[in-house]
Amino acid sequence: MSRILVIDDEEYIGWIIKKAFEGTDHEVQTCTSALQGIDMVQKQSFELVFLDLRLPDMDGMEVLSKLKKLYKELAVIIITAHGSIDTAIESMKKGAFDYITKPFDVDELLLIAEKALNMTKLREEIHYLRREASKHIDDISFISKNAKVNSIYGILPQISESSAPILIRGENGNGKEVLARKVHDLGKRKHKPFVVFNCSLGNEEFIERELFGYEGDIKVDKDKRRIGSLDIAHKGTIFFDEISALSKNMQLKLLKFIETGEMQRPGGNSEKLDVRIIAATNKNLLQSIEQGDFREDFYYGINLVSLELPPLRERIEDISDFIYCFINKYDTEGKIGEVTPEALKLLKSYHWPGNIRELENVIERIILLNQGPSIKALNLPAEIFEQKKRGRNPIIYFPEEGINLEEVEKELIMKALKMANQNQSRAAQLLGITRSALIYRMQKYGI
Structure with missing residues (x-):
């Protein structure tokens, strides 16, 4: 059942509209002043308001503004005389759903009202779905119709419960860290720390200190002890991003920790720690082994379970779901309701070198700049919008290690x-x- 309010100083108008809705699943209330109507909207819940533009105590346009401030999604239909049609049209620009002129046809009034109520219902459903989706926004990469991705999701419960080292392979920006967090959150370590360690953020000395900590450094702080990322991850999980960036010397030290559970702190004694290792790489480590850049024993030490996430361009069937999840995440005011078919076609045909992360950035930027109710082809960045001008020339990306x-x-x-x-x-x-x-x-x- 929908609740409808009529604000008109002519009691006869309120009576006609109330009579028109008799026998329907709608409840109609009436009032004859602007202040009374605003008060009723504040105290009760209405889906639709019929508002006369000429009221004795307040201008109808001002009433419209106040009603929309109270409830942005409230559908308002303006009632006006023939001579005020220009004003009625102006009111639609300011948020009114539609207008009817006096004297009005009852069937036309019912038709406009039904459209307005359907729109309100649709908006409420969209907001509900967005609220529900926002509860799971951290699982954004776990939306998939792709068989290869779902095969990974299918084994997550088993591998999450173990403490076996995991190697996640895939291009940058395709959700490797999100997958690692999911493994952690599904397992017995979920209430313990999840530590992210980027292996490419420093030289070997820096990496060793950040990872293992140090104790009794003569040059810096003789009597002080600093804990490292492995200490913080005790009983939890450490995620090594860009594991291929570790020097072979550091690979050996970390391998000893994986095999024994004992960490040798620089300047201190060895300590026993319980840490699950999850590593990620965007490189072909087997080729790195052949080239002498990666230790074979370390590779097998971190690769007890191997997972490979495909790039976004191989997950075309997932792009629509990703787009609407990112709209939900960044369009907090609910301005955007859809993506036009042309825009969606261009988004699906783009090669996405930056994968899911690039798609998220594109949608966030569009929402920041776009004021319309939909994402159109013209709203897309030039590199996506202008694909059709490039024809069918293939775009080929070479990994750093080259191809066969x-x-x-x-x-x-x-x-x-x-x-x-x-x-x-x-x-x-x-x-x-x-x-x-x-x-x-x-x-x-x-x-």
């Missing part, structure tokens, strides 16, 4: 064949080569 060209070509051929249901002519068309050229490459790679 033959492996890439082989993988592309296999994907094309899969998309073409093993139809060689169609696969060749997808690859932009002749069928004979495709068959030659298939034989070359043993496909």
Whole structure:
């Protein structure tokens, strides 16, 4: 049931509107002054107000402003005479839903009222969903229709309960830290510290002090003891971001801690600590091992459980959900209700080198600058909006360690064949080569 208020100094108007809603699931109350109407809105809950622009005790536009301040989402329909239509239109610019002119048609009044009530109901539903979503905003990366991502989520309960070291692989900005926090929060250590340690923020001496602390440093503070990140993470979890940045010497020291649970504090004695290790990298560590930059024993020490998060461009089916979660997070006033189909198409076709983090930044920036009720294609940053001007030229990103060209070509051929249901002519068309050229490459790679 919806509650409706009529504010009009002509009692007859209030009676007509009340009569019009008889037999419907709506309750109508009436009053004949602005002050009485404002007081009723303050004390009761109304979904819709019919407001006469000409009232004896206050100008109708002023009443509209006061009503919208009391309840921003309140639907207000202006009642006006023929000679005041310009004023009625101006009132719509200031927040009124619509207007009707005297004398009005009852059927038209009921139709406008139903539209207004539906809009109010829709807004309330949106606000409810946004409030619910905001309770889980920290789980933003755990929205997925992607099979590979969901396979990871499926094993989280088991791996969260153990203390086994975990290695999370994936590009920057795709939610590796969020995944590590989720593992921590689901396990028995959830009430203990979760410590983030960035391995790329200093030289070896700095890293060692920050990680292990120190005791009795002669040069700095002879009689003082400083605890490190491992001390803080005792009984909890430490997340090593960019683990590949550690020197081989530090890798060895950390490996000894993983194997024994004993930490050797510089200048002090060894101490026993209980810390779960979760590491993350955006590099191919096996290639780093081959190049001599990473210890093989350390790799296997941190890689008892291996998880790989795909980049956002391989999770196109998740982009819509991410966008609306970020709208909920940053659009605190509820200005934006939708993303237009054209804008959504461009957002889904963009390559997202910065992954989820870049998408979040884009949505936050749009909300900061956009005053409209929707996100349109024109609101998007130039690099996204102007994709259509670039045509179908591929954008290729090379990892720092480089690529194996033959492996890439082989993988592309296999994907094309899969998309073409093993139809060689169609696969060749997808690859932009002749069928004979495709068959030659298939034989070359043993496909």
